Amino acid sequence: MAARYDLIKCINAGPEHKAPIEMVVFDEEGDTIQYSIKGIFVPIFEGLLAEGNVYVVTNFTISLNTIKFKPTRHEFRINFKRDTNVRPVQDSSVSLNGFNFVLFKKIHAESKEDGYLVDVIGRLASKGNLVEFTRDGKPSSYITIELDDLEGGQKLRVMLWQTLAFNLIKYLEEHPCLTYVVILQMGKMKFYSGVMGVSNIIYNSKLFINVEFPAARNFFTRVNKLDHVDGQSIMLLVCDQPVSIEEDFLRLSVYKTIAEIKEHNQKLSNDQS
Structure with a gap:
C-alpha cells in the first residue's frame, strides 16, 4: 500500500510518555484514510516517517473509525502494530498534494x-x-476572507487563525498583484452568523497562495477566461467581532418552550406504551 504521509497532530506529549500520532494518507487514486500510531509505538516509527514522502x-x-475527530470520510482507519513494516519508495504516481476540493455550494448546504x-x-474576493x-x-487573532470559486457567484467565508492569518497578510504585502488564488487544505466547516464557512485548525491546515500546483494553474486559467474578473481589486470585508460559544448557541439553536418539551416527552411516552 503506497501512500503519502501527512502529519496531523501530536498532542499531550510529555517527557516520559510519547503522544500518539494521527495521520492522513492518500494513495495514487487520491483516496484518503486515517492512520493511528499508539504512544507506546511512536518511538519505533517517528524516525521513519516524514511528511511528503511515499x-x-x-x-x-484495520478498525472502524468511530473516534470523534475524523479528518477523512473513510469508514475505517489503519492502526500500526509493533511489527508494522514501513518502507520508503519513489513513486511518482502518488500526488505530492492530494487535494480533494469541495464545491462551495456543497459546504453551504451542510446543516x-x-x-x-x-x-x-478560490479567488480571493475580499478580506x-x-x-x-x-x-x-490568552491572546489570539484571526482574519476573515471570502473566496470565489467562479461557480455562479458562490462565495465562501474563511477564517484564518494565528499563523495562517499572519502568513496571508505577509504574502499580500510582499506580492502585490491583481489576482490571488488561495487554497486551504484540511479546513474545518464552521457556522459564521448562521452561514456555513471554513476555518483552519491549529497543527493541521495548510495555506497556499498563487502556487505552481496543477490545481492552482488550472484555476488561474479559469480566472483569465472571465473578463469581468480582470482588474478587480480585493474588496474590504466588514466582519463581526469575535462571537462567543454562548452567542453561537443562542443564535443557531432551535428553541422550545418548557410546555413544548413536556408535550413532546408525553407524546413519546404514549407512542412507546
Whole structure:
C-alpha cells in the first residue's frame, strides 16, 4: 500500500510518555484514510516517517473509525502494530498534494459542523482586517476572507487563525498583484452568523497562495477566461467581532418552550406504551 504521509497532530506529549500520532494518507487514486500510531509505538516509527514522502506499509490492523475527530470520510482507519513494516519508495504516481476540493455550494448546504476536514480553492474576493483579542487570558487573532470559486457567484467565508492569518497578510504585502488564488487544505466547516464557512485548525491546515500546483494553474486559467474578473481589486470585508460559544448557541439553536418539551416527552411516552 503506497501512500503519502501527512502529519496531523501530536498532542499531550510529555517527557516520559510519547503522544500518539494521527495521520492522513492518500494513495495514487487520491483516496484518503486515517492512520493511528499508539504512544507506546511512536518511538519505533517517528524516525521513519516524514511528511511528503511515499511509503509502502504492511502488516497493520484495520478498525472502524468511530473516534470523534475524523479528518477523512473513510469508514475505517489503519492502526500500526509493533511489527508494522514501513518502507520508503519513489513513486511518482502518488500526488505530492492530494487535494480533494469541495464545491462551495456543497459546504453551504451542510446543516451541521462535523470533524471532517475539507479542501477549498478560490479567488480571493475580499478580506477583513486582522482582529486581535484576549480570551481566558490568552491572546489570539484571526482574519476573515471570502473566496470565489467562479461557480455562479458562490462565495465562501474563511477564517484564518494565528499563523495562517499572519502568513496571508505577509504574502499580500510582499506580492502585490491583481489576482490571488488561495487554497486551504484540511479546513474545518464552521457556522459564521448562521452561514456555513471554513476555518483552519491549529497543527493541521495548510495555506497556499498563487502556487505552481496543477490545481492552482488550472484555476488561474479559469480566472483569465472571465473578463469581468480582470482588474478587480480585493474588496474590504466588514466582519463581526469575535462571537462567543454562548452567542453561537443562542443564535443557531432551535428553541422550545418548557410546555413544548413536556408535550413532546408525553407524546413519546404514549407512542412507546
